[in-house]
Amino acid sequence: MALQLSVDRSSPVPLYFQVAGQLEQAINDGVLAPGERVPNEMVLADELGVSRPTMRQALQTLVDKGMLVRKRGVGTQVVKAQIRRPVELTSLNDDLVRTGRDPSTQVLSIKRATVDAAEAAELRIKPGDEVWRVERLRLIGEQPLALMANVIPCSVLDLSNVDLTARGLYETLRAAGIHVRVAHQEIGCRRADAREARLLSERRGSPLLTMRRTAYDDAGNAVELGEHAYRPALYSFEVTLVDR
Amino acid sequence: MALQLSVDRSSPVPLYFQVAGQLEQAINDGVLAPGERVPNEMVLADELGVSRPTMRQALQTLVDKGMLVRKRGVGTQVVKAQIRRPVELTSLNDDLVRTGRDPSTQVLSIKRATVDAAEAAELRIKPGDEVWRVERLRLIGEQPLALMANVIPCSVLDLSNVDLTARGLYETLRAAGIHVRVAHQEIGCRRADAREARLLSERRGSPLLTMRRTAYDDAGNAVELGEHAYRPALYSFEVTLVDR
């Protein structure tokens, strides 16, 4: 099967995005084999009837995803990698639904409280301001997967009438018009304490994979802190790094 | 102090890179405060005497680093975050040297061997091909930090006369003309076994933070596998995610 690309100029989807999507699918379908060289920018741009900068933008998105590698004077090649699903800026909920498992959520507690000093600094709000504290347990079928503690300033969102079992935190934020654009995460590990062990069906002292996150909206404001603890047999993080 | 930008057109450093670096420094120095709005693209481009696409490219690099957030119809703002050092595509060695600590390396073993089936699939080489197996212990002062096992195809590099105590693996690869451009990492955790515990001054069964990595060069070829185990009290991973 030969590489066959086309664009729909009446579509509201940007041209570079259409092209990037088709190239990505061609790679995933094996039409573009690992290690294979992609035609050069001018040829691709001509075939599709788009300009070279537009074609470059399409290729760059795949380079950023770690699927293509480019080298001046040489060309563009498909990375010889196994297929992977990258970590994206979505909630754990989205991740699990997409992978076709059977996730559910228990809300252990949700309450208004006063922010502590460290949290206030991280969220850049005033000490003493009110925040929501949420604690949830994530399950796959009957198996506990993660214990998630989150802090959201009350000024960001009213959680008093929100059902977090029905949809994830990020989906709830989106529904309230809050778009999370940047997140800083710190990944580590430690031993489970007695309470964590009980909730996660682990033994006290078992290793847990931990993630601390600060999330920012499209105005640059910190909107959420998260401290999650995962059972390492059921979850890990995948990260793709690209040198530009 | 006002924002003051300039470019040197005689420099070989790309204009967008010069501008991005100055903006980054302005943010780190507090000249551009968190939450502050940056002048719009046309104004910045005019002040510097560069075109709008060039200015956009500079701004985009900072968006990708999670330092700026842009919103159509609104403008560009500095993210209200604490200062962080991002995970980059460098070796642990580079990381530690840069943070001013006193790192050293012990090479526990280095030998030629035959690749196993799983490794051959991941590296996309033939089963039975020869590889280098390296095991190293990373220390901070007297304290063990990480146990690192790496596999490199013999076709990539000859390690028989290389001193890995003097410089890191990635530096050695660079010196051999191999440029690592993409890496896929999986981060998890597990218990230390008896040997790991002894080498890392931990107890058997203690939690270790683990990282499995496959690295690719600028032709898309897999050039290295890594399985590292870190002491969680001394090391964690930071990741910045950006929604585009």
Added chain:
DNA sequence: TAGTGGTCTAGACCACAAT
């Protein structure tokens, strides 16, 4: 309505790698 970033074009010159 005014101003912002998002997209797109049609060129140009350059640095680098392969031959």
Added chain:
DNA sequence: TTGTGGTCTAGACCACTAC
């Protein structure tokens, strides 16, 4: 020498936001 991607320009039109 040829071909590649890297950089840069000077415009254009559009979608979205705030007023």
